[in-house]
Amino acid sequence: MAKVLMKGNEAIAEAAIRAGCTNYFAYPITPQSEVAEYLAKRLPEVDGVFLQGESEVAVGYMIFGAAGAGERVMTTSSSPGVSLMSEALSYIAAAQCPAVFVNIVRGGPGLGGILPSQGDYFQATKGGGHGDYHLLVLAPDGVQEAVEMTMQAFTLAEKYRNPVMILGDGMIGQMMEPVEFRDDLKSEPSNKDDWATNGMSTRGSKKRNLVKSLFLDPAELNNNNLVLKAKYDQMKREEVQFEIYNDDTDYQVLITSYGTMSRVCRTAIDMLKDEGIDVAMFRPKTLFPFPEKAVYDAAVKESCKSVISIEMSMGQMVEDVERCVKGQRPVEFYGECGGEIPSPEKIIEIVKGLI
Numbered sequence: 001m002a003k004v005l006m007k008g009n010e011a012i013a014e015a016a017i018r019a020g021c022t023n024y025f026a027y028p029i030t031p032q033s034e035v036a037e038y039l040a041k042r043l044p045e046v047d048g049v050f051l052q053g054e055s056e057v058a059v060g061y062m063i064f065g066a067a068g069a070g071e072r073v074m075t076t077s078s079s080p081g082v083s084l085m086s087e088a089l090s091y092i093a094a095a096q097c098p099a100v101f102v103n104i105v106r107g108g109p110g111l112g113g114i115l116p117s118q119g120d121y122f123q124a125t126k127g128g129g130h131g132d133y134h135l136l137v138l139a140p141d142g143v144q145e146a147v148e149m150t151m152q153a154f155t156l157a158e159k160y161r162n163p164v165m166i167l168g169d170g171m172i173g174q175m176m177e178p179v180e181f182r183d184d185l186k187s188e189p190s191n192k193d194d195w196a197t198n199g200m201s202t203r204g205s206k207k208r209n210l211v212k213s214l215f216l217d218p219a220e221l222n223n224n225n226l227v228l229k230a231k232y233d234q235m236k237r238e239e240v241q242f243e244i245y246n247d248d249t250d251y252q253v254l255i256t257s258y259g260t261m262s263r264v265c266r267t268a269i270d271m272l273k274d275e276g277i278d279v280a281m282f283r284p285k286t287l288f289p290f291p292e293k294a295v296y297d298a299a300v301k302e303s304c305k306s307v308i309s310i311e312m313s314m315g316q317m318v319e320d321v322e323r324c325v326k327g328q329r330p331v332e333f334y335g336e337c338g339g340e341i342p343s344p345e346k347i348i349e350i351v352k353g354l355i
Helices: 008-018 033-046 056-068 079-094 121-125 143-160 170-174 218-238 259-274 292-299 317-325 344-354
Strands: 004-007 023-026 049-052 073-077 099-107 113-116 136-138 163-169 176-179 242-245 253-256 279-284 286-288 306-311 331-335
Touching: 004 008, 008 033, 008 073, 008 099, 008 143, 008 163, 008 170, 008 176, 023 033, 023 056, 033 049, 056 073, 056 079, 056 099, 073 079, 079 099, 079 121, 079 163, 079 218, 099 143, 099 170, 113 170, 121 163, 121 286, 136 143, 143 163, 143 176, 143 218, 163 170, 163 259, 170 259, 242 292, 253 292, 253 317, 253 344, 259 279, 259 306, 259 344, 279 292, 292 317, 306 317, 306 344, 317 331, 331 344
Parallel strands: 023 049, 023 073, 073 099, 099 163, 136 163, 253 279, 253 306, 306 331
Antiparallel strands: 004 176, 099 113, 136 286, 242 279
16 A cells, blocks of 8 residues: 655544544644644545534533444544543543544643643543543554554444543654555444444334443442453553564663654664664553553563663653562653653763663
8 A cells, every 4th residue: 555645633634534433523722733624624525523612621522422322433632632621531431432532742731832742641541530540542653653543542442442542742743754544454333232322213222221420329339440440451461562672682771762752762772773882662552551561571681770761751651660660670760841852862861871
């Protein structure tokens, strides 16, 4: 299949269409507004529904409504917008409805700036809303992977009846790269007749389906949380994705990084290799479930003396790395979060300081 040059936001939008998404609700916010612009034109061509909500709060509940009816539905936003959707996200997770959320992260906290950041790691992986719930979180490192993960997200959302989040950043949303849309990533919608509020006449049933997140009986609420936890445990068994770069060497330092930042780290590793210095990188593709055992195994390799988490934040994923390494190696951190991405030369300087 021929590749086509596309901006990240537009490629994500097209990937959603090709994955069978026919419902998209959103509110414009930089740096992801091109997704809405693209789908405003593209969705009517496939008999889909596009609606700009009056706010991100309203959009969150539009998503809940479509997801509860069993439709393939997606929204995209950026950091402050996702914060406003967080209550609805908690409701959707509790009610066990499939939906896809894309966060093209910008700098924060507050309004911050429109340049790329990874400051929403906590929000995505620890639950931006209230209660015991998790999103399945995928972290692409470029436009091609953003396309693939967007298409996979709809399948995963339906498999687990759970919201799935693509955690990108402003760089991935705005840069242009050649991409291809793989037919093998498409999936047929799962049968939702046993739970979705899609109408008794539609499914030829006399049984009412009820989608809810309110459980006033303590035992019933506890049971619902146990059901959710069982799903999260299944995700940990079946959905962990990661990449280890340059691990076939006697590396002294293990870098942990994800998304756009990992591409810079990869370049720095190649430059260090030219100097005869071997460094490896562990890149989680799923931020939840986090690749706990794989991080530990990479960190405790005999040649490895230290681990450093390099992020476009003030230190978020590093907490998960420390938890996984279990004190077996020192874990350091380096980050910047003003919107400027650290250069390969800066990464080389930091790593040499550890050796």
